Amino acid sequence: MLSYLERSKLILGMNARNMLYVRPYNPKSAKKIADDKLLCKKVLKKADLPVPFLLGKIRNPEELANFDWNTLPKSFVLKPNRGLGGEGIMVVYGKNKKSGNWVKADRQEITIPELEAHIRNVFEGNYSLSGQPDTVFFEERVKLNRIFKPYSYRGIPDVRIIVFNRMPIMAMLRLPTEQSRGRANLHLGGICLGIDLTTGVTTHAISRNLSTQQDYRIEYLPGTRIPLAGIRIPYWQESLEIASMCQEVSGLGFLGVDIMLDRDRGPVVAEINARPGLSIQNANQAPLRERLERVKGLKISSAKKGVRLAQDLFGGEIEEEVEEATGKRVVGIFKKIIIEGPRGKRIVDAKLDTGAYYTSIDEELAIELGFGEVVKAFKEYFPHFHGSLMFPGKDIDYQLAETRKIRDLHIEEIVQKSTGLLQNIRLVSSSNGISIRPVIETKIILDRSAILTKATIVRRKHLRFPVIIGRKSLKSFIIDVGKKKEESL
Amino acid sequence: MPDLIQLALDQGVPQETIIYILMYPVILTVIAAARQVVGIKAFGIYTPSIIAVAFLATTLKYGLAIFFVVLAVALGTRFILKSSKLLYISKTAIMLSVVALAVLAFLALGGSFRRTGLANVSIFPLLIMITIVEKFVVVQIENGFKTAMYLAVETIFLASVCYYLVKWEAFQNLVLAYPAIVVLIVILNIALGKWTGLRLSEYFRFRDVINNVELPRKK
Incomplete structure (x- = not known):
């Protein structure tokens, strides 16, 4: 049994993340790809990795004035190119047949002038890092996988996978909730579920108290008796391999890959993150630093091998639970x-x-x-x-x-x-x-x-x-x- | 170093100014340590440090009063302007103007209640307080009101801690007698910059994981 202090050394804190992983392993040029969603999409697509289809982009007021709204399908997602933490994203899921207006994920109708106002806000930098001017783009709306239907509120869950040295180190499933108004980010009120790397089955779950910004563990979907542990993520192996390949393509050494699981297309990479959050440790009830240190310097020749090794090293939590229960x-x-x-x-x-x-x-x-x-x-x-x-x-x-x-x-x-x-x-x-x-x-x-x-x-x-x-x-x-x-x- | 201080004194630089200048690195180090070791983020490093200096000029009591007036007026104005379809820059200009006028009113009011200390506050600490407003608004837009409020409280807390440290007479004498302490501070900062341990706040944030950690069985 290790002492409290020794055990705490296995946790990845903010200082260690920045000093030991983000700075040494994520070169500036690679961070650029992570921070620019359009560029990221382009880079991943070129490498034959699946991404949501691009439907159009508007870069300045002039393009906005000339934009042909008829080119957009009934459902789409509007995203600020450099948006942070899900801010400024607008999900449109259909058209009202009577009024001809689009309908947002929160069932509110939205008119073209309102869309234009939102886009102008994005141009002004209201949703981007330190208020820099930004552009918007439209992409296909990923379709909700049936497995997630009981668990998600008006949004699409995604899987966050931390990748280092070609190996998926830790993963969590993020569910959109009523509190987060359909967005999957923990700091907006979403729920995060740890995932056993070997089986792709969820283990623990956390939610965040938005006033104190502290994570706390939950067992059931809020307001229901639906247990959160035991959800089997579809396309698990494929998702892990895609995540590992994203690392190679992006040039980031340490990153979080967000993958959505489309009902028809399977895994698509929503975005990649050069400074992944640390609450994934709470969601998995497992320490990240210890895992990272164990794989540092290993020579991994392919994504497949990295995934397999990671599953051997870090997976098996579900098994251990069965073993504990049955002896x-x-x-x-x-x-x-x-x-x-x-x-x-x-x-x-x-x-x-x-x-x-x-x-x-x-x-x-x-x-x-x-x-x-x-x-x-x-x-x-x-x-x-x-x-x-x-x-x-x-x-x-x-x-x-x-x-x-x-x-x-x-x-x-x-x-x-x-x-x-x-x-x-x-x-x-x-x-x-x-x-x-x-x-x-x-x-x-x-x-x-x-x-x-x-x-x-x-x-x-x-x-x-x-x-x-x-x-x-x-x-x-x-x-x-x-x-x-x-x-x- | 002591010669430099003597020279400054001889040239008529007030002793108080010299102390504050020498103390500024100390303030910065306290803030850096608060972030790296304790986990208090505040509004970066510049804002809390400059507010600490402003507090030194206004005294803590009036400093806090002005800070809260400025913040309250700024939030109120922003709320009123929220529905207007003005550009961000224009909105901010209007808001800061209203804040400036409110500060003037506050000082006048303070004077009429015979709070002469308040009426004598110089312009620079006032301006410093007002600039905080923009910082607050930027954070509010990016991370929401709660986070901005949280960081504002942290900022005030840090600035107050620094205020008391700088006002501590024994410490002042020490720094005046051995200004080389400032060099030590650089070394301390180098250590802080390389610190990769958990922040105190993270011991709390990850307490569950720390309690439950089991090293995986050797496979």
């Missing part, structure tokens, strides 16, 4: 294990097969591990009994009885010849008939826990896995079939 470990189907025999140990690929009761190991591996005597003695008496169909046409009971008879005939002699290593000879019925297999005892280390188990020896040379681990050895595990193969032990 069982969550493992995937394919796993590297250590297996021990009288002549030493080997690291091999294993398949965790809940369809099998017993654990079985390949004959060749068994010989390598020191069970050669057993194999030899067994083969002397049963040269042909490796999973072959022995009594074609007979029913299963007959087959079992006959096979048992054959086994009992020789078992004593084989046990004697195999220098005490043979435990038993077992009948195993499988889809290709009943086979007789020698049983030995071995120690397996699976996901860091040692299991002493009896295993049958079988000729599995034609199969991909030299070891199949059956139900009998898996009682203290939960098998997650969605989990990818782990290279680690």
Whole structure:
């Protein structure tokens, strides 16, 4: 257990963010891309990364006067090019058929003169960093993904992913609420949900008290009993890879990528941020600095690899929760294990097969591990009994009885010849008939826990896995079939 | 350094002025530390420091009074002008003019209540106070009224702390006797500029995470 002070050193504070990450890793030229939404859109699009389609732009009063409003579709989003924190964004989602006016996300109608007034405000710099003059552009309105429908109030949620060294370090889902008037920013009253990097499932949730500017944790969507944990983000893997690629394309070393998940198009990059906020740590209940320091200096050759490594390093929170609740470990189907025999140990690929009761190991591996005597003695008496169909046409009971008879005939002699290593000879019925297999005892280390188990020896040379681990050895595990193969032990 | 001070005194520079000039780096350092170590943002570094100096000229009591009058009048004027379709610059010009007139009225009023200290306030601290208004409005536009108010309170707090520090006689004597302290301050600022630890406010902001941190199991 670390002391409070030691634990606090794992948190990324404002000073460390600026001094250790933003300044050294984000060159000025790259920051320019992040701060200019149109330029960013252009740069990302050139790299074949998905962005919301540009519908038009107005750069000065002259262009405003000549702008043909008929070129805009029924729904669109107006954005100040250098707008900060969602300010000045106007979402238009349809047209009133009677009046012909556009209707904003808050159901209010808006006329063209009103739109023009808003745009002039943007020109004056009312929504930009330190009041600099600004321009506006229109882009397609991203369509709400069905999964998010119960969770969002008149806006589109987005996923913020912090990327460093080609790896997604931490992520959160931002939901627009009634309080934030349909915008997804935490400081405007939106909700942020931490996301488990491996599974793309939400974990914790926070909201912000707008008077004190302090984050506090919540469990349910405000005003409802809808739990916020457990939402599965669609297109998760793809989103992480896009985020990682955004880093490369933008030249920012440390950034926050905001991705919206369009109902039809999938992930699109809304914007990138050269100074991502730190509350993501509260949303994930996890420290950022410690993660960043762990991956600093690693050589990552591609976005895919970065994503995979990050998921291995930082993901798995959901699993850990299941493990805590059930007292069982969550493992995937394919796993590297250590297996021990009288002549030493080997690291091999294993398949965790809940369809099998017993654990079985390949004959060749068994010989390598020191069970050669057993194999030899067994083969002397049963040269042909490796999973072959022995009594074609007979029913299963007959087959079992006959096979048992054959086994009992020789078992004593084989046990004697195999220098005490043979435990038993077992009948195993499988889809290709009943086979007789020698049983030995071995120690397996699976996901860091040692299991002493009896295993049958079988000729599995034609199969991909030299070891199949059956139900009998898996009682203290939960098998997650969605989990990818782990290279680690 | 002491020679320089002696020379200034000989040339008729008031001792008070010398103290305030020597203290200015101290004020700046206090503000820098407040931001980097404590997490008090205020309106940047210039604004609180210059308000601290203004307070020194007006005394804290009158300084605070003027500050609140200026802010209240500015907000009121801005509220009235809100619906007018004027450009930002014109709006600000009108607002600052109204503020200036209000300050004049306030001083006259103070004089009539025999608050002579108020009537004697020189023009520069007054102007300084008025410029705060623009700072406030910019923050209000960008980050909203609450944030602007929050930062204004922080600014006043910092300026007051600096005021008391500079008015502290023992400290004044120390700085006068060893003006080289100012050099030390540069070193202190270099350290502050490299400080990457958590701010005090962040210990509070991230208290939940800090309490819950578990180092991931070795994989």
